[in-house]
Amino acid sequence: MSLPRQVSIAVIGAGGVGKAFLSQLAKLTTNLSRSPSTPTHLSLIWLSTSKKALYHADYKTLNNWESELSASSTTPLPPAELAEYLVKAPGKVVLVDNTSNQDVADSYPLFLKKGISIVTPNKKAFSSTFSLWTSIFDAAGNGKGNGGYVFHESSVGAGLPVISTLKELVETGDEVVKIEGVFSGTMSFLFNSFQPTSGSGGGKFSAEVKKAKDLGYTEPDPRDDLNGLDVARKLTILARLAGLEVESPTSFPVQSLIPKELESCTSGDDFLARLPEFDGQMDELKAAAEKEGKVVRFVGSVNVPKGEVKVGLEKFDKSHPIAALKGSDNIIAFYTKRYGDNPLIIQGAGAGGEVTAMGVTGDLIKVLRLLQ
Numbered sequence: 001m002s003l004p005r006q007v008s009i010a011v012i013g014a015g016g017v018g019k020a021f022l023s024q025l026a027k028l029t030t031n032l033s034r035s036p037s038t039p040t041h042l043s044l045i046w047l048s049t050s051k052k053a054l055y056h057a058d059y060k061t062l063n064n065w066e067s068e069l070s071a072s073s074t075t076p077l078p079p080a081e082l083a084e085y086l087v088k089a090p091g092k093v094v095l096v097d098n099t100s101n102q103d104v105a106d107s108y109p110l111f112l113k114k115g116i117s118i119v120t121p122n123k124k125a126f127s128s129t130f131s132l133w134t135s136i137f138d139a140a141g142n143g144k145g146n147g148g149y150v151f152h153e154s155s156v157g158a159g160l161p162v163i164s165t166l167k168e169l170v171e172t173g174d175e176v177v178k179i180e181g182v183f184s185g186t187m188s189f190l191f192n193s194f195q196p197t198s199g200s201g202g203g204k205f206s207a208e209v210k211k212a213k214d215l216g217y218t219e220p221d222p223r224d225d226l227n228g229l230d231v232a233r234k235l236t237i238l239a240r241l242a243g244l245e246v247e248s249p250t251s252f253p254v255q256s257l258i259p260k261e262l263e264s265c266t267s268g269d270d271f272l273a274r275l276p277e278f279d280g281q282m283d284e285l286k287a288a289a290e291k292e293g294k295v296v297r298f299v300g301s302v303n304v305p306k307g308e309v310k311v312g313l314e315k316f317d318k319s320h321p322i323a324a325l326k327g328s329d330n331i332i333a334f335y336t337k338r339y340g341d342n343p344l345i346i347q348g349a350g351a352g353g354e355v356t357a358m359g360v361t362g363d364l365i366k367v368l369r370l371l372q
């Protein structure tokens, strides 16, 4: 299959995922430029964080983004101006959103309508209001009309092929009955370390939260993981793809692990500093499960025929596959009419810069194949 000759790439966000993506992009750029028949030239023309931007009026390729971005005193353009800048860039244009920012997500329809394609791990676009979901997919071409393409594999299960699998199940006419499992790399890591199926377990719960943040598993603000909202966002996305019109990630029961007393913390850092005061509560939870010979895990499920979505803690026998997960692994089971009682199961690392960026780079490759 032939790829387009020239593609301009704009990247928003250069944190854990963004940096890993940029290094995967550099390799992809080299590989595609060496194609013996029709080399494709990928050119990074825009890079921004919340306060800084790097770009040139003549769309010159950004070759030394790491040193130049930190030295840059240019501020980012607002979305409408960025769209105007990008629409005149050489060749086809792909915008890569590696932020978790709602305003950036809200502007996807604007970019897509101008024929700019989007690849992203940002869950906010696909899990906020149902009307944003509809405007994004109405604006996207995805084979019809002039809109850009949009892919978001890493918005659920990081690089694991969760979205593509669910789409294929639905598009090939299977009926999804239930989707269940562990959907958070952070929650998986916390409970696997805090209460492993064998041995005495790691340190205090709050110390494990700090480790998960340092390992790049948590959202920029770890409260977004601990309040269950990150999992609720992922289930909203999956439920919508399975055919349910879920209005928002707060329209179904979601259990939060944020202690009541810390709900008023003004920053993630303040929250992390005070979390050790509540380690006793988590120890009690662990001890109660242990008494029954079980372990606690943070899980979620979508029941399609019942239209039910739920997120929260459950106790599992130590022999259960969910109890036996390791590290930041996710496990996602699709129960469908075609697969019957033995679900299609996807398991593996569900968080971390490199594996998440893999899903984003994979989506970029899918867009390149479609753009031609």
Ligand SMILES: NC(=O)C1=CN([C@@H]2O[C@H](COP(=O)(O)OP(=O)(O)OC[C@H]3O[C@@H](n4cnc5c(N)ncnc54)[C@H](OP(=O)(O)O)[C@@H]3O)[C@@H](O)[C@H]2O)C=CC1
Residues within 6 Å of the ligand: 012, 013, 014, 015, 016, 017, 018, 048, 049, 050, 051, 052, 076, 098, 099, 100, 101, 103, 104, 121, 122, 123, 154, 155, 157, 158, 185, 216, 217, 218, 219, 220, 350, 351, 352, 353, 356
């Ligand atoms: N980490 C993981 O394992 C996974 C992450 N994801 C998703 O990937 C995305 C990125 O996560 P991660 O890299 O860990 O997050 P980080 O906090 O490490 O990085 C976020 C980046 O986005 C930038 N940013 C924030 N707001 C804006 C804005 N308005 N305009 C431009 N840039 C902005 C930040 O800039 P600044 O530094 O200036 O604030 C920073 O560079 C999130 O949506 C997350 O949910 C998905 C799956 C797994």
Ligand SMILES: N[C@@H](CC=O)C(=O)O
Residues within 6 Å of the ligand: 155, 156, 157, 158, 183, 184, 185, 186, 187, 217, 218, 219, 225, 230, 350, 351, 352
């Ligand atoms: N914070 C999220 C990152 C991936 O979506 C998680 O822990 O799963």
Ligand code: NA
Residues within 6 Å of the ligand: 153, 154, 155, 156, 157, 158, 159, 160, 161, 162, 163, 359
């Ligand atoms: Na995925």
